[in-house]
Amino acid sequence: MKSKYIITTLLLGLIFTACSKDSDSNETAATKPDEINDFVWKAMNSWYYWQPNVPDLSDSKITSTAAYTNFINGKTPDALFYSLLYQRGTIDRFSWIENSNEIVSGSKIAEVEKKGGFSYGIYPKDASNTNMVALINYIVPGSPSALAGLKRGDVITKINGSPLTSSNYDQLENTQITITLAASVQFTNNSMVTTDKAGTVTITKTEIDENPIAYYEKKVYGGKNIGYLVFNGFKSDYNDELNLAFAKMQSDGINELVLDLRYNGGGSLETAVALAQMINGSFTNKPYIYLDFNDKHNSEDGFENLSDKVNIFNLVDNHPTFQREESINSLALTKIYVLVSFQTASASELTIQCLKKYISVITIGEQTVGKFVGSNTLYDSPAYGYTSYANRSTKHKWQLQPITFSYYNKDKDVNPARITPDYEINPYSTFLNLVEFGNVKDPCLKKAIELITGQTLRTTAKTTDASLPLKIDNLTAFNPTNTAKGLYIEDFKRLKQQ
Template sequence: MKLKYVLLTLLVGLVFTSCSKDSDSNETTTTTPDVINDFVWKAMNSWYYWQSKVSNLSDSKITSNNNYANFINGKTPDALFYSLLYQRGTIDKFSWIENSNEVVSASKIAEVQKSGGFNYGLYPKDANNVNLVALINYIVPGSPAALAGLKRGDVVTKINGSQLTASNYNQLEDTQVTLTLAASVGFTSTAMVTTDKATTVTVSQLDIDENPIAYYEKKVYGSKNIGYLVFNGFKADYNDELNAAFAKMKLDGINELVLDLRYNGGGSLETAIALAQMINGSNTNKPYIYLDFNDKHNSDDGFEYLSDKVKIYNLVDNEPTFQSEESVNSLSLTKIYVLVSFETASASELTIQCLKKYIDVVTIGDDTVGKFVGSITLYDSPAYDYASYANRSTKHQWQLQPITFAYYNKDKDVNPSKITPNYEINPYDTFSNLVEFGNVKDPYLKKALELITGQTLRTNNQSAKSAISFRNDNLAAFNPTNTAKGLYIQDFKSLKE
């Protein structure tokens, strides 16, 4: 998402004090803080999770109005914001700011957004980490990408005629892109080798409210009624559809579940809590997650509890608006299998870390992102501690999405740097086998089914053996979910309206 820069005008007030006509005039200059930058700094000073660790966010900065104004003025709002982050890129990889008339408060928990309708992961072609390819994870039905003929498993090698690289991959998010696809993908022991198709594909963006319940199928192996559910985002405006999917699984007699979170970068905390109940359902009113805010918001610290009700939202002006409650449909499972990848983050990781305190959670795939922090959207509404969209200033469109809390499971266990799966699948092994959802040639799904059934499933996989030996541990550095822009954001809808 590109930032639009705002030209800032510094307002300088001059106060003149007149003595006698023979006296020298004394001039006192007062510098007025820029109003947008004042919002940025004060909102961060109040809410930023690592506020106490950032000297430039210390309360002492505002003891002198002139010094404060001189510090924050002269920067664009985004430059100021990013200068205030704690060890940006290492500790804080997820906070960001944007200048947009789109409602950000939902921030992937519920929203219509500009999109071409294709989700992708980025993979270095060799150890130099410069040239990349983008593997198409899935296509949103009816989207521009679908109409252009893109499909799951396509490999993008060039964008707008240029080799895809670590420097230009963000152009994949442009309003219109021309993509060159690979005709073939091969591997040596140290690199990926591609050949290009002669034709290209052009995709333009439209407003899309993507349904995160991407796929469901019942698979029967003897007495095992296995549900395979692909869930790509914790979006509150689809809580009713998620609950309906579990009602369908109950009707189908599902007694084993494979939950595919490979492309799920997070979303609504409420949805994550509801999902836990849909899976197990026997721990109503028990603590599920502990939220830890900074010292200025200790009153917001505390547990979120499992509930037998799920809130239903509709989008009103692109803002999730409460409509009603439904009883949770539960499968009463005591064990599930979760497919994960280097794109699995946040509320997805929460589901694994917190749910395994109650049931057995078996993970299959690749190391996850390691995002055990979340955020609320901050607006220019100082009278409401910057947490109210309805009472925001309409004189500008800047909005902040900084990390505002960390989360832990019910026992407050220290989080790992990332979730290492119980059964590892080399992500490069998917290039020859990224078939349509539900096809057992998918190595992730195949492994889950083998664990459930105790059978070895025979498929005609065409993956080259050399692909297994090629693994780049810096994959996640190029996954767009890990950039400071944060494509998958917000795990917590603020209780402050």
């Protein structure tokens, strides 16, 4: 495994100045716009996708220095940023600002992150949507969670001694937590009943470079060589490992693929485009995705085409640095089966929406997040269009991650609110059957294999009570926004030249 380092995403090398400032040579310190907030407003004015819909981002806002200064001064950078979002929480659910000393979990497409090493989903225990549990999706090998003995399928009922609720589940993101696990889970009268294990487990976050290629296995059923690949993030510094996984599938004679994107919140656009070629590979130079920016950057609208090469990156000086190209290893498949959940977002949704224009994509699981937009990191580098990390101001460490474009498939079809799977699996059914990756007791994997083979698999999987449904609409509402890592462009200028 190659060495990896902490990264801040470097994207979109386009030079653009948001607006010209009404200069005033007699400007005093009292009337001078706050330097950081000036960066926040101007960068958003230039790049924010919904800039025309936000009156406070109108170009007219800067025509008067005094009025502009009065508007932006006196706010913290984050308060100003969030006040500029378009219908925050409904239309814009995904933009954020951060101080780079305090990396937001899931904010980068290639990085070492400080985390506990467990992925989880939040589920209400009943229709009141107040009492919650957290179901552990998977454990990162060698992480604090793995060393503490946590495993896929464990259910968290308490955080720091208090029952998990809609008000405190965000504490699962704290640097150190003490959790209580369920000893049993039962469903009755449309509610979940849990009993607790004795004792607690303490997890302290540490730096982890999570390999997004979490699991691969060849399965042979009914004369089919089925590849099962769990892919948990479009991290560009693992493009070579992803390509290597498909080389392994080639040598294994894989002729059917189950691609598990249930816990994949997105990531690099380049990785997403490369993945499509690894799956099929027959449509080199054909349009794959259409990107749409705001009116100030209409020149950047356009298609990204499929390529028979994949860009390989290493992390050097905290940045994804292009190393070389590799020829893509392709399975030449005309149909795939994709496992999805309420945590499947952005680049994962792109893979479904864009790839199905070329091959058959069968989806199994739950409704997805519905994130058909992307972003680029904006720095305080106005002379470089707010996109240059190398030329940023070093007086502060604030940086922005606003939505800057929307995406569509090659035919520019209108995206749905969320992707509804072809075969829906009740999310609560996994509580009794969420075993280790590859075990066909997993309801989603079991369904995929049955569809591939046309045969019913007989397993010892537990079935749920008929009263189970407990089907809560929009489970994404109970999960931290940062579970959706988004869609990011790794190197805008080079990508546009392909």
